[in-house]
Amino acid sequence: MKIVAICGAGIGSSGILKVNAERVLRKLDIEATVTAVDISSLAETAKDAQVILTSAEFVDAIGATFADVIVIENYFDTQELTAKLEAALG
Amino acid sequence: MSLPPLPASAIELGVTVDDWHEAVRLAGAALERSGAATPAYADEMIRMIEEHGPYVVIAPGLALAHARPGPAVVADGLAIVTLASPVNFGHPHNDPVRVVLGLAIKEARTHLAAVAELANVFNDSDAIEALASATTAEQVQRIMGVSS
Numbered sequence: 001m002k003i004v005a006i007c008g009a010g011i012g013s014s015g016i017l018k019v020n021a022e023r024v025l026r027k028l029d030i031e032a033t034v035t036a037v038d039i040s041s042l043a044e045t046a047k048d049a050q051v052i053l054t055s056a057e058f059v060d061a062i063g064a065t066f067a068d069v070i071v072i073e074n075y076f077d078t079q080e081l082t083a084k085l086e087a088a089l090g
Numbered sequence: 091m092s093l094p095p096l097p098a099s100a101i102e103l104g105v106t107v108d109d110w111h112e113a114v115r116l117a118g119a120a121l122e123r124s125g126a127a128t129p130a131y132a133d134e135m136i137r138m139i140e141e142h143g144p145y146v147v148i149a150p151g152l153a154l155a156h157a158r159p160g161p162a163v164v165a166d167g168l169a170i171v172t173l174a175s176p177v178n179f180g181h182p183h184n185d186p187v188r189v190v191l192g193l194a195i196k197e198a199r200t201h202l203a204a205v206a207e208l209a210n211v212f213n214d215s216d217a218i219e220a221l222a223s224a225t226t227a228e229q230v231q232r233i234m235g236v237s238s
Contacts, residue, residue: 016209
């Protein structure tokens with residue numbers, strides 16, 4: 001399972017999404033690699049991703065994709081991440 | 091694994107600002123005072139938000155201002171600015187913002203350890219409120235788990 005976390009810089013906010021997504025996936029016992037990237041490198045990194053984690057601002061820029069795009073509101077709310085990842089992967 | 095340095099010089103509490111530009115600029119000035127960034131870094135942080143929108147408001151009341159590693163970053167550093175009156179960044183869920191973190195990262199490949207520590211601090215949902223009501227730099231450093 002490949003998951004990509006996206007933000008504008010590829011550091012900082014996408015890094016926080018990556019760290020918290022990995023914590024949640026471990027609890028859910030789902031094996032996945034989570035990569036943090038900036039929106040401009042998305043096309044290359046995400047072409048074989050099943051899930052893209054991001055915030056609402058980037059949905060249009062992501063464009064057409066086969067991946068499930070999950071919009072996260074509170075990056076520190078692991079309950080929100082858990083519920084949305086479970087819904088997408090379950 | 092530890093947070094980037096957060097010295098007292100990078101902490102400014104209860105400031106009054108007109109808008110989010112000014113709040114982010116103050117976070118940039120704080121990073122400059124602590125020796126983490128040059129003045130150009132504030133412009134870069136503002137440009138990221140102008141270009142990509144208010145996604146840096148990553149939790150209710152909290153903005154994580156940052157730009158890419160580059161020549162404007164002198165050293166890894168963290169800054170915290172709290173606002174006397176909250177300001178809107180235009181985020182659909184997490185406005186208004188009371189706490190602005192400024193993050194300067196020298197090397198992208200080493201930054202995950204630092205943001206993992208940020209996640210440790212802020213996965214406690216009381217941390218943002220505690221920072222917003224802190225009155226001394228020491229209190230802020232204690233909440234963030236760094237020694238002064």
